Amino acid sequence: MLGIDTECIVGVMSVKHALLGLLESQSRHGYELKHSYDEYFTQDKPLNYGQVYSTLARLLRGGLVEESGVEAGAGPDRKRYAITEAGVTDLANWLTKPEEPAVYLQNTMYVKVVLALLSGREATAVLDAQRTTHLRAMRELTQRKNEGDLTDALICDHALFHLDADLRWLELTASRLDELAERVRAS
Amino acid sequence: MTGALLAAVELHKSFGSTRALAGVSFSIAAGEVVAVMGPSGSGKSTLLHCLSGILAPDEGTVTYDGHELGRLPDAQRSLLRRTDFGFVFQFGQLVPELTCLENVALPLRLAGAKRKIAELAAVEWLERLGVADTARKRPPDTSGGQSQRVAVARALVTGPKVLFADEPTGALDSLSGERVLKAMTDVARASGTAIVLVTHESRVAAYADREVVVRDGRIRVSEWQ
Ligand SMILES: Nc1ncnc2c1ncn2[C@@H]1O[C@H](COP(=O)(O)OP(=O)(O)O)[C@@H](O)[C@H]1O
Ligand SMILES: [Mg+2]
Numbered sequence: 207m208l209g210i211d212t213e214c215i216v217g218v219m220s221v222k223h224a225l226l227g228l229l230e231s232q233s234r235h236g237y238e239l240k241h242s243y244d245e246y247f248t249q250d251k252p253l254n255y256g257q258v259y260s261t262l263a264r265l266l267r268g269g270l271v272e273e274s275g276v277e278a279g280a281g282p283d284r285k286r287y288a289i290t291e292a293g294v295t296d297l298a299n300w301l302t303k304p305e306e307p308a309v310y311l312q313n314t315m316y317v318k319v320v321l322a323l324l325s326g327r328e329a330t331a332v333l334d335a336q337r338t339t340h341l342r343a344m345r346e347l348t349q350r351k352n353e354g355d356l357t358d359a360l361i362c363d364h365a366l367f368h369l370d371a372d373l374r375w376l377e378l379t380a381s382r383l384d385e386l387a388e389r390v391r392a393s
Numbered sequence: 394m395t396g397a398l399l400a401a402v403e404l405h406k407s408f409g410s411t412r413a414l415a416g417v418s419f420s421i422a423a424g425e426v427v428a429v430m431g432p433s434g435s436g437k438s439t440l441l442h443c444l445s446g447i448l449a450p451d452e453g454t455v456t457y458d459g460h461e462l463g464r465l466p467d468a469q470r471s472l473l474r475r476t477d478f479g480f481v482f483q484f485g486q487l488v489p490e491l492t493c494l495e496n497v498a499l500p501l502r503l504a505g506a507k508r509k510i511a512e513l514a515a516v517e518w519l520e521r522l523g524v525a526d527t528a529r530k531r532p533p534d535t536s537g538g539q540s541q542r543v544a545v546a547r548a549l550v551t552g553p554k555v556l557f558a559d560e561p562t563g564a565l566d567s568l569s570g571e572r573v574l575k576a577m578t579d580v581a582r583a584s585g586t587a588i589v590l591v592t593h594e595s596r597v598a599a600y601a602d603r604e605v606v607v608r609d610g611r612i613r614v615s616e617w618q
Contacts, residue, residue: 334606337606340595341595341598341599341604344595344596344598344599345599345600345601345602347599348596348599348600352575352579366596366599367596369595370594370595370596373595374595377432380608381432
């Protein structure tokens with residue numbers, strides 16, 4: 207198991223937009239939506255029907271989606287859903303708005319390094335252990351990337367670049383430890 | 394160390410007043426891929442040169458397959474380098490006047506192989522590295538990534554036990570670099586060749602089985618594995 211969550215590409219917050227995006231090209235049944243979603247966005251953990259229908263209910267209430275016909279028979283699966291104009295606008299806004307650059311482990315690592323220095327523990331050991339863990343995850347991701355298809359490669363590369371950024375920060379921090387130790391002890 | 398194909402113990406090496414290695418120990422097993430990481434100037438290339446017998450350390454020993462390199466006569470040491478070791482550097486290791494095919498065949502020709510035999514083997518290695526289409530081109534007429542794969546083919550054509558790669562993708566863009574790394578590690582693993590992969594990039598080191606980190610001429614080993 208990887209220490210990083212790459213199982214579900216789409217965060218909980220954006221299932222809504224993922225479904226909207228899938229509806230934009232054509233109207234679909236709930237189960238079709240679920241299958242497309244799983245095909246595009248999940249690795250191991252499929253989206254459950256409950257989440258599909260609760261998300262659709264929310265989209266209906268918000269006027270971003272409408273029912274586009276009910277076929278003969280019974281059950282929720284008979285309904286087709288289509289995106290509305292408001293839905294297209296909402297989707298477009300979301301697509302063009304950059305995501306907030308997330309802060310990864312720096313905060314926690316910073317706290318650990320400072321606490322190590324304060325308590326007289328070896329701060330380089332904290333950094334080394336983190337690097338070892340990061341590199342192990344990077345090896346697993348690289349292997350997975352090389353055994354998989356293009357989608358795997360893109361997903362793994364995203365994670366790899368983030369881990370690489372963490373490692374650069376760890377390396378830089380390692381070379382600033384003496385300076386940091388002085389500051390920490392002076393205050 | 395048990396099972397080590399190549400092992401260095403307490404290497405010291407200085408250039409004038411610059412201490413490049415300050416007591417480095419290292420070992421690699423047959424078929425293993427080990428990344429040697431560390432910031433620029435930390436002593437990675439010097440370590441690689443000592444491990445491969447290109448440089449003699451001031452102190453310490455390097456043992457390959459039971460032979461201590463420092464005790465071998467020069468002629469035997471350079472023979473060992475040609476038969477058991479392969480080398481890939483950042484760039485500039487191919488002869489620009491020869492075709493890629495001739496470049497890959499060259500080590501075999503120098504070892505006395507007939508032209509036909511050498512070129513047949515060369516074609517096979519170019520294919521394995523996915524650059525068969527460069528056979529008739531000269532290195533300056535190929536891309537950087539293709540050149541590096543040709544260089545890997547040339548390094549492996551003699552069937553070495555250890556491949557020394559010093560920043561082999563350092564001059565390439567990420568995508569070409571990835572392709573070279575994948576081809577190089579796949580082919581080496583398939584043929585049981587160990588790789589000492591020197592790099593300052595973690596994305597490159599991630600192609601190895603494990604890594605060691607050189608800092609200020611020493612190898613730091615994390616105690617919290
Ligand atoms: N032939 C040389 N003459 C003088 N100094 C050298 C020579 N080779 C390396 N050095 C010095 O030794 C140190 C380690 O260099 P090197 O092994 O090339 O590091 P790296 O490969 O990690 O960048 C550096 O300070 C470098 O300037
Ligand atoms: Mg170097």
